[in-house]
Amino acid sequence: MPTRSTIMDTNSYRGDGSAALPEADRQLIERREQLLGPAYRLFYQKPVHLVRGEGAYVWDAHGTQYLDVYNNVVSIGHCHPAVVEAVERQMRTLNTHTRYLHEGIVGYADRLLATMPAELDQVMFMCTGSEANDLAVRVAQVATGAQGVIVTREAYHGTSALTSGLSPALGSGQPLADFVRLVEAPDTYRGRDGAAFASDIKAAIEDLKSSGLGFAAFLADSIFSSDGVLPGEQGMLREAVDEVRRQGGMFIADEVQPGFSRTGEAFWGFARHGLVPDLVTLGKPMGNGFPVSGMAARADVLAPFATTLPYFNTFGGNPVAMAAGQAVLDVIQQEGLLQHSLRVGRILLAELQKLGDKHENVGDVRGAGLFIGFELVSDPEAKTPDKQLALKAVEALRERRVLTSVAGPHGNVLKLRPPLAFGEHDIDWLVTALDEALDAVLDKRPAGSR
Amino acid sequence: MPTRSTIMDTNSYRGDGSAALPEADRQLIERREQLLGPAYRLFYQKPVHLVRGEGAYVWDAHGTQYLDVYNNVVSIGHCHPAVVEAVERQMRTLNTHTRYLHEGIVGYADRLLATMPAELDQVMFMCTGSEANDLAVRVAQVATGAQGVIVTREAYHGTSALTSGLSPALGSGQPLADFVRLVEAPDTYRGRDGAAFASDIKAAIEDLKSSGLGFAAFLADSIFSSDGVLPGEQGMLREAVDEVRRQGGMFIADEVQPGFSRTGEAFWGFARHGLVPDLVTLGKPMGNGFPVSGMAARADVLAPFATTLPYFNTFGGNPVAMAAGQAVLDVIQQEGLLQHSLRVGRILLAELQKLGDKHENVGDVRGAGLFIGFELVSDPEAKTPDKQLALKAVEALRERRVLTSVAGPHGNVLKLRPPLAFGEHDIDWLVTALDEALDAVLDKRPAGSR
Numbered sequence: 001m002p003t004r005s006t007i008m009d010t011n012s013y014r015g016d017g018s019a020a021l022p023e024a025d026r027q028l029i030e031r032r033e034q035l036l037g038p039a040y041r042l043f044y045q046k047p048v049h050l051v052r053g054e055g056a057y058v059w060d061a062h063g064t065q066y067l068d069v070y071n072n073v074v075s076i077g078h079c080h081p082a083v084v085e086a087v088e089r090q091m092r093t094l095n096t097h098t099r100y101l102h103e104g105i106v107g108y109a110d111r112l113l114a115t116m117p118a119e120l121d122q123v124m125f126m127c128t129g130s131e132a133n134d135l136a137v138r139v140a141q142v143a144t145g146a147q148g149v150i151v152t153r154e155a156y157h158g159t160s161a162l163t164s165g166l167s168p169a170l171g172s173g174q175p176l177a178d179f180v181r182l183v184e185a186p187d188t189y190r191g192r193d194g195a196a197f198a199s200d201i202k203a204a205i206e207d208l209k210s211s212g213l214g215f216a217a218f219l220a221d222s223i224f225s226s227d228g229v230l231p232g233e234q235g236m237l238r239e240a241v242d243e244v245r246r247q248g249g250m251f252i253a254d255e256v257q258p259g260f261s262r263t264g265e266a267f268w269g270f271a272r273h274g275l276v277p278d279l280v281t282l283g284k285p286m287g288n289g290f291p292v293s294g295m296a297a298r299a300d301v302l303a304p305f306a307t308t309l310p311y312f313n314t315f316g317g318n319p320v321a322m323a324a325g326q327a328v329l330d331v332i333q334q335e336g337l338l339q340h341s342l343r344v345g346r347i348l349l350a351e352l353q354k355l356g357d358k359h360e361n362v363g364d365v366r367g368a369g370l371f372i373g374f375e376l377v378s379d380p381e382a383k384t385p386d387k388q389l390a391l392k393a394v395e396a397l398r399e400r401r402v403l404t405s406v407a408g409p410h411g412n413v414l415k416l417r418p419p420l421a422f423g424e425h426d427i428d429w430l431v432t433a434l435d436e437a438l439d440a441v442l443d444k445r446p447a448g449s450r
Numbered sequence: 451m452p453t454r455s456t457i458m459d460t461n462s463y464r465g466d467g468s469a470a471l472p473e474a475d476r477q478l479i480e481r482r483e484q485l486l487g488p489a490y491r492l493f494y495q496k497p498v499h500l501v502r503g504e505g506a507y508v509w510d511a512h513g514t515q516y517l518d519v520y521n522n523v524v525s526i527g528h529c530h531p532a533v534v535e536a537v538e539r540q541m542r543t544l545n546t547h548t549r550y551l552h553e554g555i556v557g558y559a560d561r562l563l564a565t566m567p568a569e570l571d572q573v574m575f576m577c578t579g580s581e582a583n584d585l586a587v588r589v590a591q592v593a594t595g596a597q598g599v600i601v602t603r604e605a606y607h608g609t610s611a612l613t614s615g616l617s618p619a620l621g622s623g624q625p626l627a628d629f630v631r632l633v634e635a636p637d638t639y640r641g642r643d644g645a646a647f648a649s650d651i652k653a654a655i656e657d658l659k660s661s662g663l664g665f666a667a668f669l670a671d672s673i674f675s676s677d678g679v680l681p682g683e684q685g686m687l688r689e690a691v692d693e694v695r696r697q698g699g700m701f702i703a704d705e706v707q708p709g710f711s712r713t714g715e716a717f718w719g720f721a722r723h724g725l726v727p728d729l730v731t732l733g734k735p736m737g738n739g740f741p742v743s744g745m746a747a748r749a750d751v752l753a754p755f756a757t758t759l760p761y762f763n764t765f766g767g768n769p770v771a772m773a774a775g776q777a778v779l780d781v782i783q784q785e786g787l788l789q790h791s792l793r794v795g796r797i798l799l800a801e802l803q804k805l806g807d808k809h810e811n812v813g814d815v816r817g818a819g820l821f822i823g824f825e826l827v828s829d830p831e832a833k834t835p836d837k838q839l840a841l842k843a844v845e846a847l848r849e850r851r852v853l854t855s856v857a858g859p860h861g862n863v864l865k866l867r868p869p870l871a872f873g874e875h876d877i878d879w880l881v882t883a884l885d886e887a888l889d890a891v892l893d894k895r896p897a898g899s900r
Contacts, residue, residue, distance in 0.1 A: 025551060028551055028553065028556060029551065031556050031560070032551070032555070032556050032559075034571075034572075035556060035559040035560055035563065035571075035572060035573065036548075036555070036556075036559060036572060036573065036574060036767075037572040037573075037574065037747070037749060037752050037753070037756050038752075038753060038756040038757045039574060039752075039755075039756035039759075039760070039761045039762075040548055040574070041549065041760075041762070042549060042550070042551060043549040043550065047550065047551050048550050048551065049550070049551035049552070050544055050546055050550045050551070050552060051543070051544060051552075052543055052544050053543070053544045053545070053546065058544070058546070071546065071547075073545075073546075073547065073764060073765070074545060074546070078544070078545070078546075079541060079542055079543065079544065079545065081542075083541070084538065084541045084542050087537065087538070087541060088534065088537070088538040088541075091529065091533070091534045091537060091538070091739070092529055092531075092534050093501070093502055093503075093529065094500055094501060094502050094503045094508070094528065094529065095503070095523075095524060095528070095529065095739040096500055096503065096508070096521065096523075096524070096528075096739075097521075097523065098486075098490055099491065099492055099493040100492070100493065100497065100498050100499065100500045101475060101478055101479065101482070101492060101497050101498065101499035101500070102499070102500060102501075103478065105482070105486070106478060106481050106482050106485060106486075109485040109486060110481070110485055113485065121484075121485075122484075122485060122486060122487040123485065123486065124486060124487065124489060124490070126578075127577040127578050127581075127741045127765070128576075128577050128578070128581065128763065128764065128765060128766075129764065130581070130763075131577075131578065131580070131581070131609075131610065134610045134611050135609075137611070138611055159581075159585075159761055159762065159763055160581065160584045160610045160611065160612065161584050161587070161588055161610065161611060161612035162610065162611035162612065164759075170759070170760050171760060173758040173759050173760070174759055174760065283764070284764060289541075289545040289546075289765070289768065289770065290741075290770075291577045291740075291741040291742075291765035291768075291771070292741075297487070299487060302487050302488075302489075303487070303488060305489075306487050306488040306489035307488045308623040309489075309614075309620070309623050309624055310489070310491075310620050310621060310623070310624065311489045311609055312489075312491070312609065313578065313580075313609055314523060314578065314579065314733070314734060315523075315577070315578060315739070315741035316578075317486075318739065318741075320739065320740075321741070
């Protein structure tokens with residue numbers, strides 16, 4: 001088994017004094033470290049002190065404007081007025097819990113399920129993606145009477161006790177659950193296709209079964225965000241999911257990353273592959289920053305859990321959360337953000353691939369819609385991951401007022417995932433900055449040497 | 451071990467047609483059941499369809515006004531304008547995560563910690579009380595290198611995989627964690643004092659140690675809300691917590707129920723008892739309905755976890771959540787809600803105790819501030835819990851437009867816990883309604899027969 005990476009040594013402020021910080025920021029960092037403790041990490045050697053956001057842009061305390069190419073929480077755009085107004089209106093009117101009747105949760109549930117295959121006919125609401133995955137795994141375990149869960153080698157599925165044990169991306173300090181098995185994500189750049197992936201899934205299932213744990217679920221984010229942004233071709237996951245079903249397990253689609261139009265090719269990541277999951281978990285972009293999450297399910301999968309175990313989430317599904325969710329769906333439809341993500345994502349991908357042709361250390365540029373992985377390698381032939389280069393590129397981009405970060409088991413993939421408000425007119429800023437950043441951090445070898 | 455209760459057969463809509471519902475509500479319930487599935491329960495035989503809230507009042511779709519005597523989430527009052535405005539203002543400005551510098555989280559952390567003993571010097575933020583307890587238990591387990599956790603017999607600490615296993619209140623369908631031990635809550639009505647409680651804590655610790663699990667933490671809500679609202683006298687928990695410390699364990703104060711001025715006697719429930727916890731978890735009233743939670747800790751307790759295990763909560767501590775939290779603290783101070791809770795709570799308690807003198811089936815009336823337990827029994831001498839009477843009283847109160855519900859292992863305690871906006875002028879509505887409700891559901895025996 002390969003050494004597991006740690007996110008502790010990735011893009012983050014180290015406080016080693018290597019970057020000169022404005023005095024006010026230095027003091028704020030000091031107070032922050034004192035009051036919040038060591039778990040709180042800041043991006044960048046020179047952290048960014050943000051004060052305002054709009055669309056795909058944010059501004060720091062010194063008035064500098066940045067292009068946000070990282071944030072999929074405010075997915076329809078920073079401070080989108082439709083969400084602000086919906087939340088404000090509902091907060092002024094009523095905010096209670098789901099033990100009382102309210103139209104909001106019923107209307108939103110109906111609207112949300114209408115975006116999914118008919119087999120997914122019920123939905124429950126929580127506050128975070130972690131809570132959604134925590135519940136989905138328990139539902140799958142009760143439904144199957146088995147324990148075993150398969151996730152990918154660098155998966156991230158949450159921060160609760162249960163889901164952190166299913167999140168190898170948290171690094172070697174995080175113990176994994178004893179009922180989890182890891183498989184390498186499919187990776188077309190390294191020639192790992194859907195058939196190889198399905199074969200590994202099969203082996204993992206057999207291992208779980210022979211160990212007596214049984215097989216409950218395959219839990220995956222279909223764009224494999226933390227594994228390095230690996231969208232693959234459409235349909236790539238079908239063989240693996242067929243195997244999961246054949247073996248009596250559940251497929252849980254974690255849509256926290258690819259959902260809500262992110263990939264442009266379909267409203268949901270699983271739909272890119274023509275799949276119908278047993279359970280679907282939702283989070284980050286669902287309320288454009290308002291804390292809301294959900295779990296859609298086939299009623300027959302949900303029933304064994306929901307008829308025997310009480311589940312009540314105090315803030316989950318409250319009228320304000322539902323209003324935020326509804327506003328997000330409205331905006332996606334009214335502003336045509338699915339089509340926008342596809343169209344602008346394709347143009348951006350083509351421009352970024354040109355950078356790949358120009359800079360030899362760009363190993364691969366891949367994406368679906370406005371979710372692009374830009375992989376940096378030290379040796380293009382051997383495809384050797386170059387984490388230090390990626391970290392330097394991220395810092396150099398920050399100097400050019402473009403915010404992003406890294407992903408993947410080797411931390412060498414730039415994760416380019418702007419709010420969907422990112423427009424065609426923003427491409428030049430990003431591509432020019434990335435071109436310059438690569439020039440700045442790479443040895444300036446003449447083109448002929450490649 | 452006594453049979454564990456189930457919340458499934460408590461105050462909830464059963465759909466048995468026993469109550470005539472307006473056609474629109476019946477249809478909404480049907481859609482709700484179809485779309486949300488069997489985990490979603492409604493209060494009351496005749497569910498309440500709410501559309502508006504203000505202060506301590508809510509209104510249903512038919513324009514009927516209710517007195518809310520149950521909701522401690524909107525603790526400073528339904529739709530308090532200070533929170534609405536703070537959230538709206540920050541949502542229009544910026545909403546990001548904690549990987550960027552922001553004043554909001556630092557300012558709020560400072561302000562929040564100032565309400566606690568100096569030993570609690572760091573705080574982290576999540577979205578739900580479940581997430582706070584889930585994290586706190588893991589922090590305590592890492593800090594002590596032990597697994598065992600002690601909770602009370604009818605405790606409720608959350609809905610995640612870990613915390614539901616520490617929540618016997620969820621009923622017999624919910625498996626408990628193998629590292630949990632249950633102790634009876636102290637109960638002055640039944641003569642169970644702090645010394646008896648401490649003695650049981652000691653026995654549970656010894657059991658955990660002899661089983662090889664070791665002892666990590668005693669996790670308790672100091673007002674024992676789900677155990678039946680058992681405030682006890684101030685200082686009652688000191689002996690137990692002293693024992694916990696002597697045995698090398700952590701005391702985790704779950705302040706989701708008694709925190710933020712609820713008890714009137716202190717800002718925090720643990721402070722009523724003169725305790726300094728190792729970890730404090732916060733939830734429900736923290737953002738007056740905005741999903742925000744937190745965990746305060748002694749830095750030395752937090753460090754073993756936080757320096758080795760990454761923890762990042764996407765929505766946790768975001769600028770909007772912090773603005774909501776800040777507004778709540780401001781309002782508590784500006785409106786003097788701690789003093790208000792103490793003053794109005796005392797008057798209310800005295801009035802309710804008069805009902806206790808009048809109706810023989812009222813076994814005990816106890817409380818701290820605006821958190822009162824009103825216990826109904828079938829036999830006052832034997833103190834036999836009367837669940838059916840409590841359920842009938844709750845329904846009869848609903849008919850008198852007063853909303854509350856039941857608590858306790860036997861479901862026979864009315865949990866009277868209004869928003870702190872509940873004023874002296876609301877006492878008459880509540881007390882008269884409860885008096886009439888008891889008259890209506892009890893046999894009308896002449897006073898002389900008692």
